[in-house]
Amino acid sequence: MRISDELRQRATVSFEFFPPKDEIGFWDLYVTIEKLKPLAPSFVSVTWGAGGSTRRKTVELVARIRSDMRIEALAHITCAASSRRDIAAVADDLRARGLENILALRGDPPAGRTAFQSQADGFAHANELVEFLKDRHDFCIGGACHPETHPEASSPDMDLDFLARKVDAGCDYLVSQLFFDNQVFYRFRDRAAARGIHVPIIAGIMPILSVGQIKRFTELCGASIPRELLEKVEAVEDDVDAVRQLGMYHATEQCRDLLDNDAAGIHFYTLNRSTATRAIYQQIKARVDARAAHAAPADP
Numbered sequence: 001m002r003i004s005d006e007l008r009q010r011a012t013v014s015f016e017f018f019p020p021k022d023e024i025g026f027w028d029l030y031v032t033i034e035k036l037k038p039l040a041p042s043f044v045s046v047t048w049g050a051g052g053s054t055r056r057k058t059v060e061l062v063a064r065i066r067s068d069m070r071i072e073a074l075a076h077i078t079c080a081a082s083s084r085r086d087i088a089a090v091a092d093d094l095r096a097r098g099l100e101n102i103l104a105l106r107g108d109p110p111a112g113r114t115a116f117q118s119q120a121d122g123f124a125h126a127n128e129l130v131e132f133l134k135d136r137h138d139f140c141i142g143g144a145c146h147p148e149t150h151p152e153a154s155s156p157d158m159d160l161d162f163l164a165r166k167v168d169a170g171c172d173y174l175v176s177q178l179f180f181d182n183q184v185f186y187r188f189r190d191r192a193a194a195r196g197i198h199v200p201i202i203a204g205i206m207p208i209l210s211v212g213q214i215k216r217f218t219e220l221c222g223a224s225i226p227r228e229l230l231e232k233v234e235a236v237e238d239d240v241d242a243v244r245q246l247g248m249y250h251a252t253e254q255c256r257d258l259l260d261n262d263a264a265g266i267h268f269y270t271l272n273r274s275t276a277t278r279a280i281y282q283q284i285k286a287r288v289d290a291r292a293a294h295a296a297p298a299d300p
């Protein structure tokens with residue numbers, strides 16, 4: 001199933017996982033996925049470790065989720081630590097295993113490094129990777145976008161110009177970096193449309209489950225936490241349950257509003273856990289179903 005086809009039918013709901021470090025982590029992840037499966041996600045995705053560290057695990061995991069667990073799965077592929085030959089081999093492997101969807105990214109630098117460095121015979125930016133993958137196989141390709149501007153971009157307009165170039169290279173849809181203020185997402189979507197970017201934009205959502213963790217994540221990716229929300233969670237910082245309740249409530253309200261305002265889909269950054277995502281999904285299910293019911297009928 002191509003994600004672009006799914007996006008034409010309904011607001012997608014998708015879950016992102018990362019490849020665990022060891023066997024116990026894999027068993028835990030399979031349990032998490034089994035718990036999320038009844039929610040009938042449009043697709044799940046598996047990240048490509050920073051610095052290209054999880055290449056083999058990513059491919060094995062997506063193939064297994066798709067063939068054994070019968071859930072549409074896509075691999076993230078990044079430019080990190082990979083030559084064109086390495087990427088070609090991974091793309092051929094994925095295609096041979098019947099996978100049709102890829103999320104193509106530049107990648108984060110490996111732990112301990114601040115700047116991204118491309119391989120000599122590799123790709124420096126995601127648009128080059130998208131073009132290469134599109135030429136090699138008929139993949140449905142997603143790309144990342146950054147509603148609050150990528151931290152390395154020289155300006156929001158330049159970032160948008162490069163995003164337009166990436167879409168022109170062959171992105172069928174975009175998945176956004178996490179954000180906590182929907183107005184930021186709507187303004188970005190309007191600016192993207194004005195710049196001629198008309199592919200569906202899926203909203204990336206991460207419920208706040210720990211104050212320290214979310215501060216680290218937002219600092220890394222350049223997302224901001226609205227002051228009012230930050231003050232609320234900081235006020236109960238030492239009470240794990242209270243932080244989770246606030247974080248889940250905020251994420252649920254975000255998802256409701258996004259579905260009411262035509263977001264193309266919701267992509268949950270699950271951190272390999274299922275409880276918060278399931279609880280939020282129960283609250284938004286009626287809206288997801290309503291969006292599917294109003295979608296245009298499928299092509300014959």
Ligand code: FAD
Nearest residue numbers: 047048050076105106107108125126144150153159162177
């Ligand atoms: P690009 O589109 O290449 O943009 C990166 C920067 O370069 C931007 O500042 C942009 O303005 C600029 N730029 C773009 N094109 C050009 C050009 N042609 N010339 C000059 N400048 C240019 N990271 C991982 O390591 N593994 C993952 O699995 C992973 N999954 C992710 C999933 C999602 C949904 C998102 C939103 C991010 C994910 N990331 C992942 C993080 C991502 O790799 C980083 O945010 C990275 O810093 C940027 O990736 P990009 O694909 O947006 O890069």
